[in-house]
Amino acid sequence: MANQIFFGSFVHTPALDSIEYLHDTVVAVEAKGTILTVESLPPIGRHNPLAWIRTTLVPSLGWEANTPVTATRPGQFFFPGFIDTHIHASQYPNVGIFGKSTLLDWLNKYTFPLEASLRDLAKARRVYGRCIRKTLSHGTTTAAYYATVDVPATNLLADLCLQAGQRALVGRVCMDQHAFSPDYYRDETPEEAEAATRACMDHIARVDPEHTLLRPVLTPRFAPSCTADLLGRLGRLHKEGNWPIQTHISENRNEIALVKDLFKDIVPPSKGEDDGMPSYAGVYDHFGLLTPQTILAHGVHLTEAEASLIRDRGSKVSHCPCSNSAITSGAARVRWLLDRGIEVGLGTDMSGGYSPSILEAARLASLVSRHVAMGGEDAAKLSVEEVLFLATVGGAHVVGMGDRLGLFRPGMLWDAQLIGLGVVDANGNTGTGAVEDPAVAATAASVASADTDQTLNEDTNVDVFGWETWEDRIAKWLFNGDDRNTKKVWVNGRLVHDRSAPNFGVTPPATETAEKISP
Amino acid sequence: MANQIFFGSFVHTPALDSIEYLHDTVVAVEAKGTILTVESLPPIGRHNPLAWIRTTLVPSLGWEANTPVTATRPGQFFFPGFIDTHIHASQYPNVGIFGKSTLLDWLNKYTFPLEASLRDLAKARRVYGRCIRKTLSHGTTTAAYYATVDVPATNLLADLCLQAGQRALVGRVCMDQHAFSPDYYRDETPEEAEAATRACMDHIARVDPEHTLLRPVLTPRFAPSCTADLLGRLGRLHKEGNWPIQTHISENRNEIALVKDLFKDIVPPSKGEDDGMPSYAGVYDHFGLLTPQTILAHGVHLTEAEASLIRDRGSKVSHCPCSNSAITSGAARVRWLLDRGIEVGLGTDMSGGYSPSILEAARLASLVSRHVAMGGEDAAKLSVEEVLFLATVGGAHVVGMGDRLGLFRPGMLWDAQLIGLGVVDANGNTGTGAVEDPAVAATAASVASADTDQTLNEDTNVDVFGWETWEDRIAKWLFNGDDRNTKKVWVNGRLVHDRSAPNFGVTPPATETAEKISP
Structure with missing residues (x-):
C-alpha cells in the first residue's frame, strides 16, 4: 500500500442532525490507511487543483511525486463506508424467503437447517464469499x-x-440450550461451546494478529438458545480481553415471554419491572453480558427500565428495520432509544431482513420511524441526515470504533465509498466512475458535451435532473440509490470493490469455480 | 408488427392466493398483440422445442415459416407487465424529496411549484420522457x-x-377550489376546468382513436381542490362516455376533516357515519363520481360505511404503500378492503412514494400489511402471491381492463416482461438476456459451461444459488429484484424496453438533446 490523495466532494454526518458537505477538499491518506489531513483547497489552488496538489501539497507532506490522486467527477462524492451492525452471513442464501413466519417458527423452518448445512465447507465458502462480495458492493x-x-x-x-x-467482527454462534436448539445443530455442552468459541478467537489472532481487519465477537445466539452456565462462561470470557459481544434482545413478544419463563427461577427479578420477573436485559446483565462492548440487535419492545439499564451499562443497539417489518416483530422506537442516551446503528439482519444493503436499512429506518409516528409520536420521524448518521457514525460507535470510523477526520481510517448519481453537469459530464487524475475529467467532459441528457446511457435508479440542491441529491440517493451508485469501495485505504473493473475488481476465490453446488 | 411465438416458462397469478408456473409452454401472439393460444409443449416436442414449433405449431396456425420465436433461458420467465394504478408523472423529479412533511404541507411545499413549472413544455418533455422510460424499465x-x-x-x-x-390512462388535473389551490396553479373556473379536460380528451381521441394504448381519465385532483360545481360537471361528463375517473380518497386524517368541513353544507350526511356528516366517499358519490370506472387512490382511513358504499358502486382502490409510509399517511388495510369485496391494485404514487417500481410497491405492500398485522390483525399479512396478484391482475381490474391484461390467457394482450435472476443452471448458463431462438441457447450454454458460478459477471441484486425452488426464486425476485432483472418489456406485443440493446432499446425523443435544462 502507498500513500494516496483523494480530492473533490466529501459528505458525512458529524452529528445526528447534521450533514456536512466538503467541496474542493483534499484528503491525504497514509499507506497504513489512516487519514492524515482533511483540508479545503486554498483559493490559489482552485484554478488547477491537480497542479496545486502535486506541486504544493505532496511535497509539503514529504510524499513521493507520483502519489496517486483519485478525484470525484462533478456530482460524485465520497461517503463514509456503511457499517452493518447485525448480519448473519450464514443465512445469506435465504434472503427474501420467510413466508408469513415470525421469529420462533422462522428459526426452525428456514434458518437452522441452512446454518447447519454450512458445515459443508465448500458450501460455506460459496455462501460466505458471495455474502462478502455482495455487501461490499453495497458499500x-x-x-x-x-x-x-x-x-x-x-x-x-x-x-x-x-x-x-x-472489516469484520466474526462471531461463532453459541447455542447449547437443548430445549430450543435442534438436535442436529447445537453445542452439546457449555464447555464445548466455550472451547469452540476460543478456537475461533485463536484463529483470528493467528490470521490477523494486529486486528487490522478482524476481531472476534462473543456470540450467544440469544438467551433462549443458551444455558445459564454458558451465559456465565461468556460473561467471564468477555472480561479476559474486553472482547466484543453480540446477541439479540426483545425482538418479538413471544420470545420475551419465553426468556422470562426460562430464566425466572435463575435470575432475580429486575428492578423497575412491573411483573416481578427478570427482564430480557436483566438476564444478560446478570451474566455480565451487558457491557460497553455489547451489540444488542433489535430492542423492539424494551421497557423503560431495560432502556435505563442498557444506557447505564453503555451497551449499544443495532436497529434492523427490514427484519422487524418482514418477520412481523414490531416497529422499534429509535427516537425513544436515542432520547434515552443509547447509541444506535443499523443492521441488515439478513435473512430476517431480506436486503444486503445498509442504504436500504437506512431507507426502511426512515419508513419505520414514520409508522412509529403514526402511533402518535410525531417526533419519532427520522430525517435523511439522521438515518445516514446511524448507517455510518452510529454504526461505528456500536461496533466500538467510533474513534476510527464513520467520518472524514484526521486519525480516522479511510473506509469509504465513492458515490455517483448519474448527475449531468453543465458540460454534459455524466460522472460515470471516478477519475484517477483530474486532467482526465476535462477530456471526458469535452467528449460528452455534445449531449446534455445522457442518463439513458448510465444504469442507475437515481434520476438527477441537474437542478437539485446537494440536500435533494442526497435524499434521492437515500430513497432510490442502490449498489449501482457505489462506484468504488475502500477499507483501510485498500480498494476492495470497483464497479468499473472486470468482475467488479474482485478476484473470486481460486477454488470456487471448481466446486460443485452442494444443495 | 408480425405474429410472434414465446416459449419457455411463464409465471402469473390466476387468483389472489395462487401462483401458476407454466413451463415448456408456448404462447402464440397475433400481430395486433393479442394472445391466440397458450399451450403446453406436447411430449413429442420436448426433445427439440424449436423444431416442433416450426414444423408443427406454426403451420397449424397458418403463420409464416419465419415467425419470430423468443425463448426463456433456464431460470428466466415471462411475467405479466406491472400495472401502476396511481402515478403523478409530473412529480417524477421530486422522488425522494419530501422531508418530514405530510400530505397538505407536502403539496404546497414540494408538489404544486414543480407541477406548475411543467407549463414549460421543454421541461415537461424532459420530465415525462424520463418518467415513461424509467417506469417501462421497471416493467x-x-x-x-x-x-x-x-x-x-x-x-x-x-x-x-x-x-x-x-399503455396509459392520461389525466389532466382538475383543481378550481381557490381556497386550496395556489393562485399560480389552478383552474380559474369550473367551466374552464371542464373545457380543458375536454380538450385533452379530444387530443387523445385524435392521436389514438382506437384507444390501442391511450385512454383519457377524468381527474378531479381530490375533493378539497374542487368546487361542487366542478365535481358535478365531471360526474356528468363521466356519463357521456363511461369515461374512467381517478382521484384521491382518505389518505390523511387532516385531509378527511377538511373534506367534511368543506362539504358539510353541500352534501347531505352519509348513511352509516357516526358524526352526522358526509363521508369522503359520500362526497364523491353525491356528484356521481363513485362508479365502476373510478380509481380511488389510498383509502387508508375508510370507514365501514364508506367501504360498503365503494363496494356497492364497484369502484376500485389503488393501494400506495410507499407513499403512505413516506409521507406518514397511515397503513392501509388491504386485507380489510379485499374482504369487503373491493378490488385493489398497486400504485407507486410518485412522488408521495419515492419509487418508480411496482415491484417495490409490492414489496412494501407486504411490509405494510405486516405493520397492520402488528396492530393485532394477524390475517392482514399479504403473501408473495397476493402482492404479485395486486401488481398485475388486481391492477388490471382497477384500470378497467381485467378482461385484457394481467394473465397469459387467450384473448388477453401480450403486455409482458422477461425476468432473469442470474440463475446458474447445470450447464453454467447464467441466463443473461433471452434468446430469440432456442438453438442459440445451446451454444451459449456450452460456452459458459466452464464456470459453474458466474454470478459475479452478471449485475443483479438477486443472488440465486441454484438449489432454490421456483417459489423461492419468485420470493427472492420480489424482495431483492429491481429493473436489472427486467430484461425485456412488451406492450401490445411490441418490444418497448430491452436492457441488452444500446440505450436500452429506447430512442430518445429527437428534440431532447437539443433542449436546454430549464430549472
Whole structure:
C-alpha cells in the first residue's frame, strides 16, 4: 500500500442532525490507511487543483511525486463506508424467503437447517464469499457477522473477510440450550461451546494478529438458545480481553415471554419491572453480558427500565428495520432509544431482513420511524441526515470504533465509498466512475458535451435532473440509490470493490469455480 | 408488427392466493398483440422445442415459416407487465424529496411549484420522457397517470406514452377550489376546468382513436381542490362516455376533516357515519363520481360505511404503500378492503412514494400489511402471491381492463416482461438476456459451461444459488429484484424496453438533446 490523495466532494454526518458537505477538499491518506489531513483547497489552488496538489501539497507532506490522486467527477462524492451492525452471513442464501413466519417458527423452518448445512465447507465458502462480495458492493466496509456453530466454517468466514478486505467482527454462534436448539445443530455442552468459541478467537489472532481487519465477537445466539452456565462462561470470557459481544434482545413478544419463563427461577427479578420477573436485559446483565462492548440487535419492545439499564451499562443497539417489518416483530422506537442516551446503528439482519444493503436499512429506518409516528409520536420521524448518521457514525460507535470510523477526520481510517448519481453537469459530464487524475475529467467532459441528457446511457435508479440542491441529491440517493451508485469501495485505504473493473475488481476465490453446488 | 411465438416458462397469478408456473409452454401472439393460444409443449416436442414449433405449431396456425420465436433461458420467465394504478408523472423529479412533511404541507411545499413549472413544455418533455422510460424499465406496461392542470403539457404526456409504447390512462388535473389551490396553479373556473379536460380528451381521441394504448381519465385532483360545481360537471361528463375517473380518497386524517368541513353544507350526511356528516366517499358519490370506472387512490382511513358504499358502486382502490409510509399517511388495510369485496391494485404514487417500481410497491405492500398485522390483525399479512396478484391482475381490474391484461390467457394482450435472476443452471448458463431462438441457447450454454458460478459477471441484486425452488426464486425476485432483472418489456406485443440493446432499446425523443435544462 502507498500513500494516496483523494480530492473533490466529501459528505458525512458529524452529528445526528447534521450533514456536512466538503467541496474542493483534499484528503491525504497514509499507506497504513489512516487519514492524515482533511483540508479545503486554498483559493490559489482552485484554478488547477491537480497542479496545486502535486506541486504544493505532496511535497509539503514529504510524499513521493507520483502519489496517486483519485478525484470525484462533478456530482460524485465520497461517503463514509456503511457499517452493518447485525448480519448473519450464514443465512445469506435465504434472503427474501420467510413466508408469513415470525421469529420462533422462522428459526426452525428456514434458518437452522441452512446454518447447519454450512458445515459443508465448500458450501460455506460459496455462501460466505458471495455474502462478502455482495455487501461490499453495497458499500458495507464493516460487518458484525454471525457465522454458525461450526468452528472451521466460522474460521473460513474470517479468512474470506481478510482476503476480500472487509472489516469484520466474526462471531461463532453459541447455542447449547437443548430445549430450543435442534438436535442436529447445537453445542452439546457449555464447555464445548466455550472451547469452540476460543478456537475461533485463536484463529483470528493467528490470521490477523494486529486486528487490522478482524476481531472476534462473543456470540450467544440469544438467551433462549443458551444455558445459564454458558451465559456465565461468556460473561467471564468477555472480561479476559474486553472482547466484543453480540446477541439479540426483545425482538418479538413471544420470545420475551419465553426468556422470562426460562430464566425466572435463575435470575432475580429486575428492578423497575412491573411483573416481578427478570427482564430480557436483566438476564444478560446478570451474566455480565451487558457491557460497553455489547451489540444488542433489535430492542423492539424494551421497557423503560431495560432502556435505563442498557444506557447505564453503555451497551449499544443495532436497529434492523427490514427484519422487524418482514418477520412481523414490531416497529422499534429509535427516537425513544436515542432520547434515552443509547447509541444506535443499523443492521441488515439478513435473512430476517431480506436486503444486503445498509442504504436500504437506512431507507426502511426512515419508513419505520414514520409508522412509529403514526402511533402518535410525531417526533419519532427520522430525517435523511439522521438515518445516514446511524448507517455510518452510529454504526461505528456500536461496533466500538467510533474513534476510527464513520467520518472524514484526521486519525480516522479511510473506509469509504465513492458515490455517483448519474448527475449531468453543465458540460454534459455524466460522472460515470471516478477519475484517477483530474486532467482526465476535462477530456471526458469535452467528449460528452455534445449531449446534455445522457442518463439513458448510465444504469442507475437515481434520476438527477441537474437542478437539485446537494440536500435533494442526497435524499434521492437515500430513497432510490442502490449498489449501482457505489462506484468504488475502500477499507483501510485498500480498494476492495470497483464497479468499473472486470468482475467488479474482485478476484473470486481460486477454488470456487471448481466446486460443485452442494444443495 | 408480425405474429410472434414465446416459449419457455411463464409465471402469473390466476387468483389472489395462487401462483401458476407454466413451463415448456408456448404462447402464440397475433400481430395486433393479442394472445391466440397458450399451450403446453406436447411430449413429442420436448426433445427439440424449436423444431416442433416450426414444423408443427406454426403451420397449424397458418403463420409464416419465419415467425419470430423468443425463448426463456433456464431460470428466466415471462411475467405479466406491472400495472401502476396511481402515478403523478409530473412529480417524477421530486422522488425522494419530501422531508418530514405530510400530505397538505407536502403539496404546497414540494408538489404544486414543480407541477406548475411543467407549463414549460421543454421541461415537461424532459420530465415525462424520463418518467415513461424509467417506469417501462421497471416493467410497468400500464400506468394511470396524473399530468398537470396544463393542457399542452398533458397532451405531450399522451404523445410521449404513444411514442414510447406504454399503455396509459392520461389525466389532466382538475383543481378550481381557490381556497386550496395556489393562485399560480389552478383552474380559474369550473367551466374552464371542464373545457380543458375536454380538450385533452379530444387530443387523445385524435392521436389514438382506437384507444390501442391511450385512454383519457377524468381527474378531479381530490375533493378539497374542487368546487361542487366542478365535481358535478365531471360526474356528468363521466356519463357521456363511461369515461374512467381517478382521484384521491382518505389518505390523511387532516385531509378527511377538511373534506367534511368543506362539504358539510353541500352534501347531505352519509348513511352509516357516526358524526352526522358526509363521508369522503359520500362526497364523491353525491356528484356521481363513485362508479365502476373510478380509481380511488389510498383509502387508508375508510370507514365501514364508506367501504360498503365503494363496494356497492364497484369502484376500485389503488393501494400506495410507499407513499403512505413516506409521507406518514397511515397503513392501509388491504386485507380489510379485499374482504369487503373491493378490488385493489398497486400504485407507486410518485412522488408521495419515492419509487418508480411496482415491484417495490409490492414489496412494501407486504411490509405494510405486516405493520397492520402488528396492530393485532394477524390475517392482514399479504403473501408473495397476493402482492404479485395486486401488481398485475388486481391492477388490471382497477384500470378497467381485467378482461385484457394481467394473465397469459387467450384473448388477453401480450403486455409482458422477461425476468432473469442470474440463475446458474447445470450447464453454467447464467441466463443473461433471452434468446430469440432456442438453438442459440445451446451454444451459449456450452460456452459458459466452464464456470459453474458466474454470478459475479452478471449485475443483479438477486443472488440465486441454484438449489432454490421456483417459489423461492419468485420470493427472492420480489424482495431483492429491481429493473436489472427486467430484461425485456412488451406492450401490445411490441418490444418497448430491452436492457441488452444500446440505450436500452429506447430512442430518445429527437428534440431532447437539443433542449436546454430549464430549472
